[in-house]
C-alpha cells in the first residue's frame with residue numbers, strides 16, 4: 001500500500017515535471033517563421049539577419065509573384081507558412097474572406113484606416129494620374145478624368161486590375177454605386193484605346209501621342225526614371241497626386257497577415273519588427289513607397305515627388321468592401337471591351 005502511493009506520487013511528479021519541461025522548451029525554443037511573400041526580401045535582408053541573430057528565430061522567405069493566395073487558401077487547414085506578405089489589399093481581403101488568417105493585435109505604429117483585425121499595412125502606394133506636360137496641370141482629380149474636354153485622351157490598364165479595382169472601390173466609398181456607374185460609362189467613353197498593358201505602358205502611350213492622361217502607381221515614376229530606355233518618356237509626362245483639394249490621393253498598400261496559429265507569438269513578434277522604425281525605413285525605400293509608421297519619413301526622392309501630398313484617409317477595409325459592386329458594374333458596362 002505504502003509502495004503503491006510512493007509510485008503514484010513519483011509518477012505524478014514526473015508527469016508534472018515533463019509537462020513543465022515541454023511548456024518551457026516550447027516557449028523558449030527558436031522558431032522558424034515561414035513567410036509567403038509576393039515580394040523579394042532584397043534590401044531588408046541584412047535587417048532580417050540581424051533579427052534572426054537577436055531573437056534566435058529563423059525567417060524562411062518563400063517568394064512567388066503568383067499563386068500564393070490560392071496556396072494559402074488551399075492549405076488553410078494545415079498551413080505551410082506562418083505569414084502572408086502581399087503587395088495589394090485585394091489579396092489580403094481574399095485570404096480574410098476565405099477565413100485563412102488569424103486575428104492580429106492592434107498595431108500602434110499603423111494608422112487606424114490602414115489596418116483591420118485580420119491584416120495590417122506595411123507600406124503605402126499612391127495611385128496617381130500621369131499627365132502630358134503640355135496640359136500644364138498642377139492639380140487634377142479622378143473625377144476630372146471624365147470631363148468632356150478629355151474625350152479620347154485617357155489611357156488605362158484593365159479596369160479589373162487590382163490597383164484599379166481598389167481605386168474604383170474608393171470612388172464608390174465617396175460617391176455611391178449609382179454615381180460610380182455613370183462615372184465609368186463616361187470614363188470608358190473618354191478612353192483613347194481599349195484598356196491594355198500595365199501602368200508604365202500608359203505613360204509610354206502618352207509619350208507616343210496616343211493619349212494625354214493615365215492612371216498609375218507613383219513608384220513606377222522611379223522605375224521609369226531608373227530605366228535608361230524609359231527615362232525619356234518622363235520628358236513629356238509627369239505624375240500628379242490627385243484630389244488635393246478634397247479627400248486626397250487614393251492609396252493602396254503592401255500588407256501582412258498571420259495564416260498559422262502554431263507559430264503565432266513569433267509571427268506577431270516578426271510583424272512588430274517589420275513595423276519598427278528601423279525596418280520601415282529600409283522596407284519602404286526598397287520600392288520607393290511610403291512607410292505606414294508615422295515616425296518614419298519616406299526616402300528623399302519620394303518626399304520630393306509627393307510634396308506633402310494629402311492621402312485619402314477612408315478605411316481600406318471599407319473601401320475593399322465595395323469590390324464586388326465594382327466588378328458587377330464593370331461587367332455590366334463591359335469596361336474593358
Ligand SMILES: [Fe+2]
Nearest residue numbers: 087163199217
Ligand atoms: Fe506594381
